[in-house]
Amino acid sequence: xxxxxxxxxKNKRLQATVxxxxxxxxxxSLYLAQKSVVAFLxxxxxxxxxxFTSFSNRVKWVIGILVLSVLLPLAASQGEAYQSYMxxxxxxxxxxxxxxxxxxxxxxxxxxxxxxxxxxxxxxYTYGIFATAQANNFMPFGHYPLSGESFWIFLIIxxxxxxxxxxxxxxxxxxxxxxxxxxxxxxxxEIIRIIFNNLDKPVNITNGAMGLASVQPPKxxxxxFMYPSQFYYVVLVILLLTIFIVRRLEYSKIGRAWKAVRExxxxxxxxxxxxxxxxxxxxxxxxxxxGMMGVVFAAKQTFVDPTSFTxxxxxxxxxxxxxxxxxxxxxxxxxxALVTILxxxxxxxLTNWLNQLxxxxxxxxxxxxxxxxxxxxxxxxxxxxxxxxxxxxxxPAKNPRFDEKELKSGVTNVADGKEGAKGVYFNG
Amino acid sequence: MSILTVKQLTKQFGGLxxxxxxxxxxxxxxxxxxxxxxxxxxxxxxxxxxxxxxPTSGDILLNGESLVGLKPHQVAQKGISRTFQNIxxxxxxxxLENVMVGMHTHLRSGLFHMILSTPLMRKxxxxxxxxxxxxxxxxxxxxxxxxxxxxxxxxxxxKLEIARALATKPKVLLLDEPAAGMNPKETAELTKLIYDMRxxxxxxxxxxxxxxxLVMEISEHIIVLDHGEKIAEGTPDDIRNNEKxxxxxxxxxxxxxx
Numbered sequence: 270x271x272x273x274x275x276x277x278x279k280n281k282r283l284q285a286t287v288x289x290x291x292x293x294x295x296x297x298s299l300y301l302a303q304k305s306v307v308a309f310l311x312x313x314x315x316x317x318x319x320x321f322t323s324f325s326n327r328v329k330w331v332i333g334i335l336v337l338s339v340l341l342p343l344a345a346s347q348g349e350a351y352q353s354y355m356x357x358x359x360x361x362x363x364x365x366x367x368x369x370x371x372x373x374x375x376x377x378x379x380x381x382x383x384x385x386x387x388x389x390x391x392x393x394y395t396y397g398i399f400a401t402a403q404a405n406n407f408m409p410f411g412h413y414p415l416s417g418e419s420f421w422i423f424l425i426i427x428x429x430x431x432x433x434x435x436x437x438x439x440x441x442x443x444x445x446x447x448x449x450x451x452x453x454x455x456x457x458x459e460i461i462r463i464i465f466n467n468l469d470k471p472v473n474i475t476n477g478a479m480g481l482a483s484v485q486p487p488k489x490x491x492x493x494f495m496y497p498s499q500f501y502y503v504v505l506v507i508l509l510l511t512i513f514i515v516r517r518l519e520y521s522k523i524g525r526a527w528k529a530v531r532e533x534x535x536x537x538x539x540x541x542x543x544x545x546x547x548x549x550x551x552x553x554x555x556x557x558x559x560g561m562m563g564v565v566f567a568a569k570q571t572f573v574d575p576t577s578f579t580x581x582x583x584x585x586x587x588x589x590x591x592x593x594x595x596x597x598x599x600x601x602x603x604x605x606a607l608v609t610i611l612x613x614x615x616x617x618x619l620t621n622w623l624n625q626l627x628x629x630x631x632x633x634x635x636x637x638x639x640x641x642x643x644x645x646x647x648x649x650x651x652x653x654x655x656x657x658x659x660x661x662x663x664x665p666a667k668n669p670r671f672d673e674k675e676l677k678s679g680v681t682n683v684a685d686g687k688e689g690a691k692g693v694y695f696n697g
Numbered sequence: 698m699s700i701l702t703v704k705q706l707t708k709q710f711g712g713l714x715x716x717x718x719x720x721x722x723x724x725x726x727x728x729x730x731x732x733x734x735x736x737x738x739x740x741x742x743x744x745x746x747x748x749x750x751x752p753t754s755g756d757i758l759l760n761g762e763s764l765v766g767l768k769p770h771q772v773a774q775k776g777i778s779r780t781f782q783n784i785x786x787x788x789x790x791x792x793l794e795n796v797m798v799g800m801h802t803h804l805r806s807g808l809f810h811m812i813l814s815t816p817l818m819r820k821x822x823x824x825x826x827x828x829x830x831x832x833x834x835x836x837x838x839x840x841x842x843x844x845x846x847x848x849x850x851x852x853x854x855x856k857l858e859i860a861r862a863l864a865t866k867p868k869v870l871l872l873d874e875p876a877a878g879m880n881p882k883e884t885a886e887l888t889k890l891i892y893d894m895r896x897x898x899x900x901x902x903x904x905x906x907x908x909x910x911l912v913m914e915i916s917e918h919i920i921v922l923d924h925g926e927k928i929a930e931g932t933p934d935d936i937r938n939n940e941k942x943x944x945x946x947x948x949x950x951x952x953x954x955x
Contacts, residue, residue, distance in 0.1 A: 514812050517811055517812050517813075517814055518811060518812065521806075521811035521818070521822070522801060522804045522806070522811065522822075523808070523811060525790075525794060525797055525798050525801070526798065526801055528787065528789070528790055528794075528798075529787050529790070529798045529801075532786075532787035532788055532789055532790060533785045533786070533787055533788075535749065535769075535781075535785060536781065536785035536786070536787065537787075537798070538749075538768070538769035538770045538773070539747060539749075539769055539770075539773055539778065539779055539781075539785075539862075540770075540773060540778075540798050540799045540801055540802075540861065540864075540865055541770045541773035541774050541799075541801050541802035541865055542770055542798070542801050542802075543768070543770045544768075544770065668789075668790060668791045668794065668843075668845065669791070669794070670791075670843055671791070671793050671826060671830075671842060671843060673842075675823070675826065675827075676793075676826055676827055676829075676830035676842065677827075677830065678827065
């Protein structure tokens, strides 16, 4: 086995053949066997294999985008299960973007945030309020609901509003550290949910526990977005943008500053890094992705109420980050995909199967033990197992490797001569 | 010409007076040592100069400009950099990244440059990398540039802290027990490095050190603290023969040694 892997590792053409055949096989099996969840998951996992190939990054991206934007929808489109597959894929995308946002806060900047879903809620409510008749209750001007075209502007607005709340939360909260920070953010998450739950009096802003119903579907060039298969593409575009931005930030000056703050606050400050500003930036950037996805979520569900934003959601997102590998973008993507699919597909399928078994009288499983209800138990188990055996996560974070040639191509060597030392560095 | 002036600096932690009315005048381009028994208030003095602690009273002037009230990162931007007594590296980052963090304030590109990876930003990053590599060469760690900082041997970690401090382009460099835990060979290398930095990079260096051989060898000016008070200052020869210092810190053997 190991020998084979070694051969595979060295031979690019072989890799191309294997991954091509894999994608083709899973594509055809999903195309033909429509109700096969397994085929759907296998096709999705081709992206994971793609990650491990030794192609250049550009090739990987092109193949990945091709699979996601053409092959997956096409293969799934041949039957009744189409929309439910796309629904799952859309939710996976939403959770990945949120997990990437949280990864900046927890993984890179090292600030444990247990109330992260609050920003998602803020994004969802921002669109929900103005895309229903709700805004008429307190806005003195304008006519609501706004049309579906406004959705695209609200993506930006949701992003900005969430970022602002990220900063507002950060200013008081960042005075405490570590465990205390976790507890305070947990409190913040709950406060936001409870405020939304109760903000129907004195002025009815959020419609309280009743929630906001019939949110306007987004509209583009006269086409209304109603189905998961359409939202899938919206989410895909935002997700790709998110990954792009997160990667760029990670390997830039601000990414280094985040990691430095995580590693040692005092030393980071001594190197001239403004502590509060850097942490606030992490909160704001992390929150903004979440807020943007909140807007999409509100439009997709066409219904927003506080029960979608409980503490369990925050914990779920944190589990994704820890499972995948804190600070590792590929890891977090994998973690988010696994946890979401486990939640939506595996557990529900398992429950259905067990129900069938008990209906046909083979075995009897009490309702309280159905896998769908064991979500928290399973998360707990996952966390314990990972803390014990793989604390770095599935795909641990990697430090950037530098190329010696590029490093050496600089001008004169400081150690070579006194002149060099003065001229090269200490001039600026 | 003095570059750093400390005037009647006092720090109280509750009832404990860690520093009491300390006066210090550091000449530009000099190597100054601060010595004294453990608990004398040497690191407290460093922490006040770098903005980690705010003084209870007194003033700190860098080129005539007061540093009191500034945050640590602002002090760093003014041109004071430091290393730490208990090594504080960014342990999970690579050696080269550690040095690049030191350049933070000198990299100008903003958020949009970073996201769009503009030519300006790429050029700046590339120069920063090369500069970081040169600094590693300077302290002799260039072969370890891709290692995680936590995997480095002890002496190398101390050197990396110096390289990282140099990356901030300081005018004044504070070294807090740079030779602690080093063997004689490493100490000799370090002594040369400190000397070279002053000569080649026109730095002003202030160091806290217990290794008297190193202190007496390279410093031009020595300040002795005991129980938070300055008990003596002067050239190495003055200090070696100062009765108060011998009693409080050096011990009787010091006059005959070295």
